[in-house]
Amino acid sequence: MPRGPVADFFLKDYELADYQPDEADFAREVRQVEPSGSSSALGGLVGTLAGGRRGAQTPAASPGFGGLGGAVTANLYDRAQRSEPLPKEFELFALALPIIATDPNQGPTVGMLPVGVFKEQTRITNILAPDVTYNEIAGYGAIFRLRRAFSRDADLLVDAGTSTEGNDDYQIQYRQRQVGPNRAIYYTAQFWYTTQLAQRFYGIGNETEDDAESSYVFRRTLARGLLGFELPFDFNVELSERITSYKVGPGRLDDVASTKAAFPDVPGVSDGRISILTHRVALIYDSRDSITTPTQGIFGRFTYELSDSSLGSDIDFQRFGLQLTVLIPKFKKKLTSVVNFNGWIMTGDKIPFFELTQLGGKNTIRGYGQGRFVDQNGYAINFEERWNAIQYEIAGVDIVVQLAGFIDAGRVFAEGERFKFKDTKIAAGGAVRVVVPDSELVASIDMGFSDEGSAVFVGLDYPF
Known part of the structure; x- marks a missing residue:
């Protein structure tokens, strides 16, 4: 171009x-x-x-x-x-990929994904990846995706799409790092509206049965702002505000009970539209060599989040969170061992189920669907070994094909229940990832297996 x-x-x-x-x-x-x-x-x-x-x-x-x-x-x-002079035109690498994917909640999806990758010298600066798909639940759908990297410190994400059955996804997010005095300030602004047609709920607790499955339509509108400050010795402090509007609708699946009929007394199921305003502060330690494609270092984050009706929220609760990730490279970074821990504690009454601690999904236990286990408190621990199996170059861009094996474990707890490992949920599996180190991009397919079957998750990032 x-x-x-x-x-x-x-x-x-x-x-x-x-x-x-x-x-x-x-x-x-x-x-x-x-x-x-x-x-x-x-x-x-x-x-x-x-x-x-x-x-x-x-x-x-x-x-x-x-x-x-x-x-x-x-x-x-x-x-x-x-130095190599900049070209007169921006270079374009284009291809079309078939989509054959499955989601634990929505089932198989097929379609076509045309991809346009633009670069300047060796840096990828824009990815256009719209798709056209068909899913039995969502119907025929199309979505426009743009990933714009203005520099290593500034990027823009835009998603806009819908389907014939009303599966909506509209999101815009801008991130900027290294601004202000001493280039020590960073910020994020995000708006996201989504309608998910086949969300699942099995009840509250760690021992909910698979045959208690129910479904609901979930509508969510979210606006979020984050302001961060870089401190000495790899520490950061973040302040963020989030306002979210939720609504749970009746399930539409013929062979799965509606959550509104199966669990009418669970907070959040029959309450109509709920608006939640939260205020969060986080203390972070980050010595990793990259934010999005790390190969070594330590990441730690302690968070405190408050939702208070006197400050404009419909619900009162407090949430404490702790995350610790350790990456250990071996054999000149050919192999990387990763250990990740997450823990959550919540206090409050009548907290809607969709704001409670949830386990299951790409970022917690990959052998279960998103939000399979729900309760006030919980933890998840992940062990993953990443192997850079193949390295090659396409259109002047270095590409790494990475294989990974993992074991995930976790458990949720009721309020006041003591911590224990008994009845911990366990999953194991593997992942195939395509990494572009110079542009800090990752495309990932993770597949996990548990006592309830398998689950596949596709995304443009690492799980942790």
Whole structure:
């Protein structure tokens, strides 16, 4: 795609210098000829010193340099030798992929995913990945996806799609790091509206039976703002506000009971629309070598979240959270061992089930569907071994194919129930991931197995 104001906004990496047509053309010509020692013929002392050190483009050009012009041209030539000039157009790599996926709640989905990957030099700056799909529950659907990397410290995510049965997903999120005094401030702004047609609920507790399955339609509107401050010694402090509107609708599946009929007395099921405003503070320690594609280091986060009716929320509760992730590289980062722990404690009365601690899904126990086990408190621990099996280059971009094996375990607890390992839920499985280290991108397919069967999760990030 040719450069221009519009193309630059969507495709340029703003960490790189602006495109200079004259310099780029000069650099291309330089690369077509051999340097010559006759550059010492540059006129004037400055030209002689500058040109003599660097070499001129051609012997014939030497007499024409002269004086300060020789220094300027020689400096331009020096930059041309040291760095590849930016191309006149943004490079595009395009392909179309079939979609054959399955979701524990929604079942199999088939379709087509055309992908357009734009890059500047070796940096991926934009990914367009719309898709057209068919699912028995959602019907025919289409979604537009954009992942825009303005630089390593700024990115934009846009999703917009719906289906014939009303499965909606609209999201926009912007993240910016290293701004303000000492470049120590970062922030995130997000808006998300989603309608999920086949959410599942099995009741409250760690021992809910698989045959107690029910379904509901879940509508959620969320707005979130986060402000972070980088501190010395790899510590951060984050302040965030979240306002979320929820509504639970009757299930639409013929062969699964509706949650509204099966669990009418569970908080959140029959309460109509609920709005929750939370205020959260987090203390973070992060020594990882990358935020999105880490290979070594430690990540720790302690959070406190408050929802208070006197401050505008419909529900009162407090939530304490702890996450600890340790990455240990081996054999020159060919293998990476990962240990991840999450723990949650909540206090409050009549907390809606969708705000309680939930286990099951890509980020907790991958052998169960999203939110399979629900209660006030809980923990999850994950052990994962990542192997960089294949490394290759496509269109000048380094690609890593990564294989992983994992064991996940966790349990939920009622309020006041003491901590114990008995009846811990366990799952094991593997993952295939495609990693683009230089652009910090990950595409992942994780498949887990448990006593209730298997579950597959597809995403554009690591689970932890």
